[in-house]
Amino acid sequence: MNSTTVRTLLVRGMLAGLTAGLLALVVAYFLGESRVDAAIAFEEAHAHHHGGGAEPVSRTMQSTAGLSTGVLVYGVAFGGIAALAYCFALGRIGRFGPRASALLLAMAGLVAVYVVPFLKYPANPPAVGDPDTIGQRTTLYFLMVVLSVLLAVATVILGRRLAPRLGNWNATLVAGAFFVLAVGLAYAFLPSFNEVPEHFPATLLWQFRLAALAVQATLWTAFGLVFGLLAERVLAPRTVAREVAAARPTPVAP
Structure with missing residues (x-):
């Protein structure tokens, strides 16, 4: 091209x-x-203190x-x-x-x-969400994005290499299983957050x-x-x- x-x-x-x-x-x-x-x-309604001046940007302007x-x-x-x-x-x-x-x-x-x-x-x-963990949560989220994209690319490569031996259908199933397993392992090892008030x-x-x-x-x-x-x-x-x-x-x- x-x-x-x-x-x-x-x-x-x-x-x-x-x-x-x-x-x-x-x-x-x-x-x-x-x-x-x-x-x-x-x-x-559940704030522990009320203070400060007017918002720099109004809610109407934000929305x-x-x-x-x-x-x-x-x-x-x-x-x-x-x-x-x-x-x-x-x-x-x-x-x-x-x-x-x-x-x-x-x-x-x-x-x-x-x-x-x-x-x-x-x-x-x-x-x-806790303001004290926002940096950690943001970093982990983008790490999960990068891992997911890399795993998706690896899945496509794996499927293409297995296709000549297993056929397109079986190669797709095996590659898909690899993606699900790898994502599941990432979910298990990366920390989770439960910060709902x-x-x-x-x-x-x-x-x-x-x-x-x-x-x-x-x-x-x-x-x-x-x-x-x-x-x-x-x-x-x-x-x-x-x-x-x-x-x-x-x-x-x-």
């Missing part, structure tokens, strides 16, 4: 990320913000302009990185077309980058976590669908041209 194609896919990935970010923003606003407000109300800026900037950056990963993975994950490859890569990314770390260190609303509503906690999961699922799925369509418009004409050239009969000299 030449540099011009990579640059074109990078730009389209950023546009797809922006589109996915807009959809994720809608989900975050309607599913997540009400849970954040409820958690803040709980935190204020509108702040949320929009954060999600959209994240979406554009996410789209660019995912597009570069797509350029590297295309043709290395099986004989899939541009759209199928984009959606497959997006689903694998959702699982490896978000779902696996989320199951070990789920998102918490305000009032949940007493009397914090369990329903609110799980609603917040499900909303966070819904935002990420929307972002990754929308990106896979939109970017797959855009990438196909760049790559498919070249594929068709090669197929036509290959099918064209070779002229015979008189």
Whole structure:
């Protein structure tokens, strides 16, 4: 893949990320913000002291302009990185077309980058979590992300190497079992945190976590669908041209 194609896919990935970010923003606003407000109300009601001046940024600004800026900037950056990963993975994950490859890569990314770390260190609303452990929790979360991505790459490599001997189906099962086992060991050895305050509503906690999961699922799925369509418009004409050239009969000299 030449540099011009990579640059074109990078730009389209950023546009797809922006589109996915807009959809994720809608989900975050309607599913997540009400849970954040409820958690803040709980935190204020159970605070041991009340002091300080006005907030530097109002809650209204946080839930509108702040949320929009954060999600959209994240979406554009996410789209660019995912597009570069797509350029590297295309043709290395099986004989899939541009759209199928984009959606497959997006689903694998959702699982490896978000779902696996989320199951070990789920998102918490305000009032949940000890401020003294935030540095440790953040470090362990990103460590879990890195481990999950590396294990996902290792799983793909293992599946491809086992396929000639075991067949695609059996190789996929063995590689999948390796991934689950390795993730399970990481879950067992990495420390866990249970810092939910007493009397914090369990329903609110799980609603917040499900909303966070819904935002990420929307972002990754929308990106896979939109970017797959855009990438196909760049790559498919070249594929068709090669197929036509290959099918064209070779002229015979008189």
